[in-house]
Amino acid sequence: MSDDATETTPGSVPGVVFDFGGVLVDWDPFPAVAHGMGADEARRFFAEFDFHTWNLGPDGGQSWDDAQAELVATRPEFAEHGAAYRTHFRHALVGEIPGTADILRELHAAGTPLIGLTNWSDELYHAHAPQRFEFLALFDDVIVSGTESLAKPDPAIYRLVEERTGTPLSRWVFVDDRADNVAAARELGMDGIVFTDAETLRRELRGRGLPV
Numbered sequence: 001m002s003d004d005a006t007e008t009t010p011g012s013v014p015g016v017v018f019d020f021g022g023v024l025v026d027w028d029p030f031p032a033v034a035h036g037m038g039a040d041e042a043r044r045f046f047a048e049f050d051f052h053t054w055n056l057g058p059d060g061g062q063s064w065d066d067a068q069a070e071l072v073a074t075r076p077e078f079a080e081h082g083a084a085y086r087t088h089f090r091h092a093l094v095g096e097i098p099g100t101a102d103i104l105r106e107l108h109a110a111g112t113p114l115i116g117l118t119n120w121s122d123e124l125y126h127a128h129a130p131q132r133f134e135f136l137a138l139f140d141d142v143i144v145s146g147t148e149s150l151a152k153p154d155p156a157i158y159r160l161v162e163e164r165t166g167t168p169l170s171r172w173v174f175v176d177d178r179a180d181n182v183a184a185a186r187e188l189g190m191d192g193i194v195f196t197d198a199e200t201l202r203r204e205l206r207g208r209g210l211p212v
Helices: 029-037 039-048 051-059 064-074 076-087 100-109 122-132 134-138 155-165 179-187 198-207
Strands: 015-018 025-027 093-096 114-118 141-144 172-176 191-194
Touching (some): 029 039, 029 076, 039 076, 051 064, 051 122, 093 122, 100 114, 100 198, 114 155, 114 172, 122 134, 141 155, 155 179, 172 179, 179 191, 191 198
Parallel strands (some): 015 114, 015 172, 114 141, 172 191
Antiparallel strands (some): 025 093
């Protein structure tokens, strides 16, 4: 158990805020691009192009049409690759992260408040995620960065949890696979866990008095 867990009185945290990609959802953009362009071209794309920064545009509320136009204007040699990612996005959703959805189901069954907080474009989230992953219906609310035009680690997106639930951020545990996102949550007073695997997460949550 981490030092953060020992500083929290068991039972003092009423709910859990989950990131999706890398925590609940195994997201990998490579298969989507490869499906449209072939594996060799996909490897070249990810080796020579800053996909993460480009993808942050739609994650932060930019339309995919505008993101694609930007790619055409700045890196036209990769225009087809970017279009392939969007067109074949379903292949980027590889499946569930082993074991994490089981923890989510246990928390839901015990009546634990649950919020989703995901960096995901509005278009691709709503077109694919709820239909593919039934466990997303277990959340009391899902905050999608692309819908809000805010993306982690911007402090404003974390504050939406407090605004929508009426519960102070200090009363939530935030789980994310990116250390920078967890650090931003902690700066605002949230308890934070950097996700590595489901069993470690289970121990961390249990140490905080949560019913898993």
